[in-house]
Amino acid sequence: MSIGSDSKETGAEAFAGALRDAINAKRMTLSRLQEKLRARGNRVSLATLSYWRSGARRPEGAQSLAAVADLEDLLDLDRGFLTKHLGPTNRTGPLGPIQFPIDExxxxxxxxxxxxxxxxxxxxxxxxxxxxxxxxxxxxxxxxxxxxxxxxxxxxxxxxxxxxxxxxxxxxxxxxxxxxxxxxxxxxxxxxxxxxxxxxxxxxxxxxxxxxxxxxxxxxxxxxxxxxxxxxxxxxxxxxxxxxxxxxxxxxxxxxxxxxxxxxxxxxxxxxxxxxxxxxxxxxxxxxxxxxxxxxxxxxxxx
Missing domain, CATH: 2.60.40 (Immunoglobulin-like)
Structure with a gap:
Protein backbone atom coordinates (compact mmCIF):
# COMPACT_ATOMS: atom_id res chain seq x y z
CA MET A 1 0.00 0.00 0.00
CA SER A 2 1.41 3.41 -0.92
CA ILE A 3 1.52 6.22 1.64
CA GLY A 4 -0.40 8.68 -0.52
CA SER A 5 -0.11 10.33 -3.88
CA ASP A 6 1.19 13.58 -2.37
CA SER A 7 4.21 11.96 -0.71
CA LYS A 8 7.60 12.41 -2.34
CA GLU A 9 9.22 9.60 -0.40
CA THR A 10 9.81 6.23 -2.01
CA GLY A 11 8.50 3.10 -0.37
CA ALA A 12 11.96 2.30 1.00
CA GLU A 13 12.43 5.82 2.43
CA ALA A 14 9.00 6.02 4.03
CA PHE A 15 9.33 2.53 5.48
CA ALA A 16 12.84 3.27 6.77
CA GLY A 17 11.70 6.45 8.52
CA ALA A 18 8.78 4.67 10.20
CA LEU A 19 11.01 1.76 11.24
CA ARG A 20 13.72 4.07 12.64
CA ASP A 21 11.19 6.00 14.68
CA ALA A 22 9.68 2.81 16.08
CA ILE A 23 13.08 1.31 16.99
CA ASN A 24 14.20 4.55 18.67
CA ALA A 25 10.94 4.80 20.61
CA LYS A 26 11.35 1.23 21.83
CA ARG A 27 15.09 1.77 22.54
CA MET A 28 15.93 -1.59 21.02
CA THR A 29 19.15 -2.49 19.25
CA LEU A 30 19.09 -4.18 15.85
CA SER A 31 20.85 -7.18 17.37
CA ARG A 32 18.14 -7.61 19.95
CA LEU A 33 15.46 -7.17 17.32
CA GLN A 34 17.11 -9.83 15.15
CA GLU A 35 17.17 -12.25 18.10
CA LYS A 36 13.45 -11.75 18.69
CA LEU A 37 12.67 -12.28 15.00
CA ARG A 38 14.78 -15.43 14.93
CA ALA A 39 12.87 -16.79 17.92
CA ARG A 40 9.70 -16.45 15.84
CA GLY A 41 11.19 -18.35 12.91
CA ASN A 42 12.11 -15.26 10.85
CA ARG A 43 15.80 -15.53 9.99
CA VAL A 44 16.39 -11.96 8.83
CA SER A 45 20.08 -11.04 8.83
CA LEU A 46 21.46 -8.11 10.80
CA ALA A 47 22.64 -6.57 7.53
CA THR A 48 19.13 -6.76 6.06
CA LEU A 49 17.63 -5.04 9.11
CA SER A 50 20.27 -2.34 8.77
CA TYR A 51 19.44 -1.86 5.08
CA TRP A 52 15.74 -1.57 5.91
CA ARG A 53 16.39 0.98 8.64
CA SER A 54 18.63 3.10 6.41
CA GLY A 55 16.37 2.91 3.36
CA ALA A 56 19.08 1.24 1.23
CA ARG A 57 16.66 -1.63 0.63
CA ARG A 58 13.01 -2.39 1.29
CA PRO A 59 11.32 -5.63 2.33
CA GLU A 60 10.36 -7.75 -0.68
CA GLY A 61 8.69 -11.11 -0.97
CA ALA A 62 6.51 -13.17 1.32
CA GLN A 63 9.24 -14.03 3.86
CA SER A 64 10.28 -10.41 4.32
CA LEU A 65 6.70 -9.20 4.53
CA ALA A 66 6.05 -11.81 7.21
CA ALA A 67 9.05 -10.40 9.11
CA VAL A 68 7.55 -6.92 8.83
CA ALA A 69 4.35 -8.19 10.45
CA ASP A 70 6.44 -9.56 13.32
CA LEU A 71 8.34 -6.26 13.58
CA GLU A 72 5.05 -4.45 14.08
CA ASP A 73 4.24 -6.78 16.93
CA LEU A 74 7.69 -6.64 18.53
CA LEU A 75 7.76 -2.84 18.36
CA ASP A 76 4.23 -2.50 19.78
CA LEU A 77 2.84 -1.00 16.58
CA ASP A 78 -0.64 -1.36 15.17
CA ARG A 79 -0.99 -4.16 12.65
CA GLY A 80 -0.24 -2.80 9.18
CA PHE A 81 1.53 0.34 10.44
CA LEU A 82 4.86 -0.44 8.75
CA THR A 83 3.33 -2.23 5.78
CA LYS A 84 1.30 0.82 4.79
CA HIS A 85 4.55 2.76 4.24
CA LEU A 86 5.71 0.34 1.54
CA GLY A 87 5.00 1.30 -2.04
CA PRO A 88 3.95 -1.19 -4.71
CA THR A 89 6.31 -3.97 -5.76
CA ASN A 90 6.31 -6.52 -8.55
CA ARG A 91 8.28 -9.14 -6.64
CA THR A 92 6.77 -12.24 -5.13
CA GLY A 93 9.99 -13.40 -3.47
CA PRO A 94 11.45 -16.90 -4.04
CA LEU A 95 8.62 -19.28 -4.86
CA GLY A 96 10.51 -22.55 -4.71
CA PRO A 97 9.41 -25.63 -6.65
CA ILE A 98 5.78 -26.50 -7.25
CA GLN A 99 4.80 -30.16 -7.02
CA PHE A 100 1.75 -32.25 -6.25
CA PRO A 101 2.12 -32.77 -2.51
CA ILE A 102 1.40 -36.51 -2.24
CA ASP A 103 2.71 -39.47 -4.23
CA GLU A 104 -0.64 -40.58 -5.69
Missing amino acids: QAIERAVRDAYAALGAPYPDMSREVTTHSVTDVDADGNVAYCITRSIVQSTSGTITATPFLELTPGVDTPPPLISAVSGGRITQRYSHPNGEVHGVLFEFDTPVTAPNTTVVEWSIEYPPGYPTMRETGHAVARQCRELLVWTRFHPDALPDWCEERIETPTGTTVAEVTLDGGTSVHQVRRAFGPGAIELTWGYGPRE
Whole structure:
Protein backbone atom coordinates (compact mmCIF):
# COMPACT_ATOMS: atom_id res chain seq x y z
CA MET A 1 0.00 0.00 0.00
CA SER A 2 1.41 3.41 -0.92
CA ILE A 3 1.52 6.22 1.64
CA GLY A 4 -0.40 8.68 -0.52
CA SER A 5 -0.11 10.33 -3.88
CA ASP A 6 1.19 13.58 -2.37
CA SER A 7 4.21 11.96 -0.71
CA LYS A 8 7.60 12.41 -2.34
CA GLU A 9 9.22 9.60 -0.40
CA THR A 10 9.81 6.23 -2.01
CA GLY A 11 8.50 3.10 -0.37
CA ALA A 12 11.96 2.30 1.00
CA GLU A 13 12.43 5.82 2.43
CA ALA A 14 9.00 6.02 4.03
CA PHE A 15 9.33 2.53 5.48
CA ALA A 16 12.84 3.27 6.77
CA GLY A 17 11.70 6.45 8.52
CA ALA A 18 8.78 4.67 10.20
CA LEU A 19 11.01 1.76 11.24
CA ARG A 20 13.72 4.07 12.64
CA ASP A 21 11.19 6.00 14.68
CA ALA A 22 9.68 2.81 16.08
CA ILE A 23 13.08 1.31 16.99
CA ASN A 24 14.20 4.55 18.67
CA ALA A 25 10.94 4.80 20.61
CA LYS A 26 11.35 1.23 21.83
CA ARG A 27 15.09 1.77 22.54
CA MET A 28 15.93 -1.59 21.02
CA THR A 29 19.15 -2.49 19.25
CA LEU A 30 19.09 -4.18 15.85
CA SER A 31 20.85 -7.18 17.37
CA ARG A 32 18.14 -7.61 19.95
CA LEU A 33 15.46 -7.17 17.32
CA GLN A 34 17.11 -9.83 15.15
CA GLU A 35 17.17 -12.25 18.10
CA LYS A 36 13.45 -11.75 18.69
CA LEU A 37 12.67 -12.28 15.00
CA ARG A 38 14.78 -15.43 14.93
CA ALA A 39 12.87 -16.79 17.92
CA ARG A 40 9.70 -16.45 15.84
CA GLY A 41 11.19 -18.35 12.91
CA ASN A 42 12.11 -15.26 10.85
CA ARG A 43 15.80 -15.53 9.99
CA VAL A 44 16.39 -11.96 8.83
CA SER A 45 20.08 -11.04 8.83
CA LEU A 46 21.46 -8.11 10.80
CA ALA A 47 22.64 -6.57 7.53
CA THR A 48 19.13 -6.76 6.06
CA LEU A 49 17.63 -5.04 9.11
CA SER A 50 20.27 -2.34 8.77
CA TYR A 51 19.44 -1.86 5.08
CA TRP A 52 15.74 -1.57 5.91
CA ARG A 53 16.39 0.98 8.64
CA SER A 54 18.63 3.10 6.41
CA GLY A 55 16.37 2.91 3.36
CA ALA A 56 19.08 1.24 1.23
CA ARG A 57 16.66 -1.63 0.63
CA ARG A 58 13.01 -2.39 1.29
CA PRO A 59 11.32 -5.63 2.33
CA GLU A 60 10.36 -7.75 -0.68
CA GLY A 61 8.69 -11.11 -0.97
CA ALA A 62 6.51 -13.17 1.32
CA GLN A 63 9.24 -14.03 3.86
CA SER A 64 10.28 -10.41 4.32
CA LEU A 65 6.70 -9.20 4.53
CA ALA A 66 6.05 -11.81 7.21
CA ALA A 67 9.05 -10.40 9.11
CA VAL A 68 7.55 -6.92 8.83
CA ALA A 69 4.35 -8.19 10.45
CA ASP A 70 6.44 -9.56 13.32
CA LEU A 71 8.34 -6.26 13.58
CA GLU A 72 5.05 -4.45 14.08
CA ASP A 73 4.24 -6.78 16.93
CA LEU A 74 7.69 -6.64 18.53
CA LEU A 75 7.76 -2.84 18.36
CA ASP A 76 4.23 -2.50 19.78
CA LEU A 77 2.84 -1.00 16.58
CA ASP A 78 -0.64 -1.36 15.17
CA ARG A 79 -0.99 -4.16 12.65
CA GLY A 80 -0.24 -2.80 9.18
CA PHE A 81 1.53 0.34 10.44
CA LEU A 82 4.86 -0.44 8.75
CA THR A 83 3.33 -2.23 5.78
CA LYS A 84 1.30 0.82 4.79
CA HIS A 85 4.55 2.76 4.24
CA LEU A 86 5.71 0.34 1.54
CA GLY A 87 5.00 1.30 -2.04
CA PRO A 88 3.95 -1.19 -4.71
CA THR A 89 6.31 -3.97 -5.76
CA ASN A 90 6.31 -6.52 -8.55
CA ARG A 91 8.28 -9.14 -6.64
CA THR A 92 6.77 -12.24 -5.13
CA GLY A 93 9.99 -13.40 -3.47
CA PRO A 94 11.45 -16.90 -4.04
CA LEU A 95 8.62 -19.28 -4.86
CA GLY A 96 10.51 -22.55 -4.71
CA PRO A 97 9.41 -25.63 -6.65
CA ILE A 98 5.78 -26.50 -7.25
CA GLN A 99 4.80 -30.16 -7.02
CA PHE A 100 1.75 -32.25 -6.25
CA PRO A 101 2.12 -32.77 -2.51
CA ILE A 102 1.40 -36.51 -2.24
CA ASP A 103 2.71 -39.47 -4.23
CA GLU A 104 -0.64 -40.58 -5.69
CA GLN A 105 -0.85 -40.30 -9.47
CA ALA A 106 -4.51 -41.32 -9.62
CA ILE A 107 -5.43 -38.63 -7.09
CA GLU A 108 -3.43 -36.02 -9.00
CA ARG A 109 -5.38 -36.87 -12.16
CA ALA A 110 -8.62 -36.46 -10.22
CA VAL A 111 -7.38 -33.12 -8.84
CA ARG A 112 -6.63 -31.95 -12.40
CA ASP A 113 -10.19 -32.90 -13.34
CA ALA A 114 -11.49 -30.91 -10.37
CA TYR A 115 -9.50 -27.82 -11.35
CA ALA A 116 -10.77 -28.06 -14.91
CA ALA A 117 -14.39 -28.46 -13.76
CA LEU A 118 -14.03 -25.44 -11.47
CA GLY A 119 -12.50 -23.37 -14.28
CA ALA A 120 -9.19 -22.91 -12.45
CA PRO A 121 -5.72 -23.15 -14.01
CA TYR A 122 -3.54 -26.06 -12.93
CA PRO A 123 -1.18 -25.59 -11.22
CA ASP A 124 -2.76 -22.79 -9.21
CA MET A 125 -1.33 -19.25 -9.44
CA SER A 126 -1.49 -18.78 -5.69
CA ARG A 127 0.36 -20.08 -2.67
CA GLU A 128 -0.38 -20.41 1.00
CA VAL A 129 2.03 -18.18 2.92
CA THR A 130 0.72 -19.26 6.31
CA THR A 131 -1.96 -21.84 7.08
CA HIS A 132 -3.52 -22.91 10.38
CA SER A 133 -5.86 -25.91 10.18
CA VAL A 134 -7.85 -26.96 13.27
CA THR A 135 -9.80 -30.23 13.41
CA ASP A 136 -12.29 -31.33 16.07
CA VAL A 137 -12.81 -35.03 16.76
CA ASP A 138 -16.20 -36.14 18.13
CA ALA A 139 -17.10 -38.51 20.98
CA ASP A 140 -16.93 -41.48 18.58
CA GLY A 141 -13.33 -40.66 17.69
CA ASN A 142 -14.10 -39.47 14.17
CA VAL A 143 -13.37 -36.18 12.44
CA ALA A 144 -16.41 -33.93 12.83
CA TYR A 145 -15.34 -30.42 11.85
CA CYS A 146 -12.31 -28.64 10.43
CA ILE A 147 -11.69 -24.92 10.06
CA THR A 148 -8.74 -23.53 8.12
CA ARG A 149 -7.37 -20.00 7.90
CA SER A 150 -4.76 -19.08 5.28
CA ILE A 151 -2.82 -16.10 4.05
CA VAL A 152 -2.99 -16.62 0.27
CA GLN A 153 -0.59 -14.84 -2.10
CA SER A 154 -0.90 -14.33 -5.83
CA THR A 155 2.28 -15.55 -7.54
CA SER A 156 1.50 -14.19 -11.01
CA GLY A 157 -0.88 -11.57 -12.32
CA THR A 158 -4.25 -11.01 -10.68
CA ILE A 159 -6.30 -13.83 -9.21
CA THR A 160 -9.92 -13.66 -8.12
CA ALA A 161 -10.43 -17.17 -6.73
CA THR A 162 -8.69 -20.39 -5.76
CA PRO A 163 -9.88 -24.02 -5.37
CA PHE A 164 -9.94 -25.74 -1.98
CA LEU A 165 -10.13 -29.52 -2.15
CA GLU A 166 -10.80 -32.37 0.28
CA LEU A 167 -8.88 -35.55 -0.64
CA THR A 168 -9.57 -39.06 0.68
CA PRO A 169 -7.18 -41.33 -1.30
CA GLY A 170 -8.59 -44.84 -1.65
CA VAL A 171 -11.86 -43.99 0.15
CA ASP A 172 -15.08 -43.22 -1.72
CA THR A 173 -17.00 -40.65 0.35
CA PRO A 174 -20.02 -38.41 -0.14
CA PRO A 175 -19.21 -34.69 -0.38
CA PRO A 176 -18.66 -33.03 3.00
CA LEU A 177 -20.14 -29.58 3.65
CA ILE A 178 -17.48 -27.02 2.69
CA SER A 179 -18.37 -23.44 3.68
CA ALA A 180 -16.79 -20.01 3.34
CA VAL A 181 -16.30 -18.47 6.78
CA SER A 182 -14.58 -15.20 5.89
CA GLY A 183 -12.66 -13.49 3.12
CA GLY A 184 -14.86 -14.55 0.24
CA ARG A 185 -17.62 -16.84 -0.94
CA ILE A 186 -18.04 -20.22 -2.62
CA THR A 187 -19.17 -19.92 -6.23
CA GLN A 188 -18.83 -23.52 -7.47
CA ARG A 189 -18.75 -27.05 -6.06
CA TYR A 190 -17.39 -30.26 -7.56
CA SER A 191 -17.20 -33.94 -6.64
CA HIS A 192 -15.12 -36.37 -8.70
CA PRO A 193 -16.86 -39.58 -9.84
CA ASN A 194 -14.35 -41.64 -7.82
CA GLY A 195 -15.59 -40.02 -4.59
CA GLU A 196 -12.02 -39.32 -3.48
CA VAL A 197 -11.87 -35.62 -4.42
CA HIS A 198 -14.42 -32.99 -3.40
CA GLY A 199 -13.88 -29.28 -3.67
CA VAL A 200 -15.07 -25.74 -4.11
CA LEU A 201 -14.02 -22.58 -5.88
CA PHE A 202 -13.45 -19.89 -3.24
CA GLU A 203 -13.88 -16.39 -4.69
CA PHE A 204 -12.02 -13.66 -2.80
CA ASP A 205 -13.72 -10.53 -1.51
CA THR A 206 -11.41 -8.50 -3.76
CA PRO A 207 -8.98 -9.50 -6.56
CA VAL A 208 -5.37 -10.12 -5.50
CA THR A 209 -2.50 -8.91 -7.69
CA ALA A 210 1.01 -10.37 -7.28
CA PRO A 211 2.68 -10.21 -4.84
CA ASN A 212 -0.19 -9.10 -2.63
CA THR A 213 -1.97 -11.39 -0.19
CA THR A 214 -5.43 -11.93 1.22
CA VAL A 215 -6.71 -13.81 4.26
CA VAL A 216 -9.36 -16.49 3.81
CA GLU A 217 -11.12 -18.87 6.15
CA TRP A 218 -13.21 -21.91 5.30
CA SER A 219 -14.67 -24.88 7.13
CA ILE A 220 -15.53 -28.52 6.44
CA GLU A 221 -18.29 -30.38 8.28
CA TYR A 222 -18.70 -34.15 8.17
CA PRO A 223 -22.39 -34.96 8.73
CA PRO A 224 -23.69 -37.88 10.83
CA GLY A 225 -23.40 -41.15 8.97
CA TYR A 226 -20.25 -40.03 7.16
CA PRO A 227 -17.67 -42.84 6.72
CA THR A 228 -15.28 -43.28 9.65
CA MET A 229 -12.55 -40.64 9.44
CA ARG A 230 -9.63 -41.02 11.83
CA GLU A 231 -7.10 -39.07 9.86
CA THR A 232 -6.55 -35.39 9.27
CA GLY A 233 -3.89 -33.14 7.75
CA HIS A 234 -3.08 -30.50 5.19
CA ALA A 235 -1.08 -30.48 1.94
CA VAL A 236 0.64 -27.64 0.06
CA ALA A 237 2.00 -27.62 -3.48
CA ARG A 238 4.48 -24.79 -2.77
CA GLN A 239 6.57 -23.92 0.25
CA CYS A 240 4.53 -22.48 3.10
CA ARG A 241 6.15 -20.16 5.64
CA GLU A 242 4.28 -21.84 8.47
CA LEU A 243 1.89 -24.79 8.43
CA LEU A 244 0.02 -25.76 11.59
CA VAL A 245 -2.24 -28.80 11.90
CA TRP A 246 -4.02 -28.90 15.28
CA THR A 247 -6.17 -31.93 16.11
CA ARG A 248 -8.46 -31.58 19.15
CA PHE A 249 -10.01 -34.74 20.61
CA HIS A 250 -13.28 -35.05 22.51
CA PRO A 251 -12.51 -35.80 26.19
CA ASP A 252 -14.46 -39.06 25.89
CA ALA A 253 -12.52 -40.19 22.81
CA LEU A 254 -8.84 -39.76 23.61
CA PRO A 255 -6.95 -42.14 21.28
CA ASP A 256 -4.79 -45.02 22.44
CA TRP A 257 -2.22 -44.17 19.79
CA CYS A 258 -1.41 -41.41 17.27
CA GLU A 259 0.92 -41.45 14.31
CA GLU A 260 2.39 -38.55 12.37
CA ARG A 261 3.15 -38.90 8.66
CA ILE A 262 5.19 -36.26 6.83
CA GLU A 263 5.39 -36.61 3.05
CA THR A 264 7.74 -34.45 0.92
CA PRO A 265 9.57 -34.89 -2.40
CA THR A 266 12.58 -36.21 -0.45
CA GLY A 267 10.60 -39.04 1.14
CA THR A 268 8.12 -40.01 3.83
CA THR A 269 8.68 -40.16 7.57
CA VAL A 270 6.37 -41.80 10.11
CA ALA A 271 6.62 -41.23 13.84
CA GLU A 272 4.59 -41.95 16.96
CA VAL A 273 3.20 -38.90 18.77
CA THR A 274 1.49 -38.63 22.16
CA LEU A 275 -1.03 -36.34 23.79
CA ASP A 276 1.24 -35.98 26.86
CA GLY A 277 -1.72 -35.79 29.22
CA GLY A 278 -3.61 -33.27 27.10
CA THR A 279 -6.50 -33.59 24.68
CA SER A 280 -4.89 -32.44 21.43
CA VAL A 281 -1.93 -32.86 19.09
CA HIS A 282 -0.43 -29.94 17.20
CA GLN A 283 1.99 -30.36 14.32
CA VAL A 284 3.84 -27.28 13.11
CA ARG A 285 6.43 -26.91 10.35
CA ARG A 286 8.13 -23.77 9.08
CA ALA A 287 9.40 -23.33 5.53
CA PHE A 288 7.49 -26.52 4.69
CA GLY A 289 6.49 -27.82 1.30
CA PRO A 290 5.74 -29.05 -1.20
CA GLY A 291 4.33 -31.83 0.93
CA ALA A 292 1.71 -33.01 3.36
CA ILE A 293 1.34 -33.22 7.14
CA GLU A 294 -0.99 -35.98 8.34
CA LEU A 295 -2.13 -37.39 11.68
CA THR A 296 -3.85 -40.75 12.16
CA TRP A 297 -5.13 -42.27 15.39
CA GLY A 298 -6.88 -45.33 16.74
CA TYR A 299 -8.35 -47.17 19.72
CA GLY A 300 -7.32 -50.48 21.20
CA PRO A 301 -4.35 -52.54 19.97
CA ARG A 302 -2.64 -51.14 16.94
CA GLU A 303 -3.10 -53.22 13.82
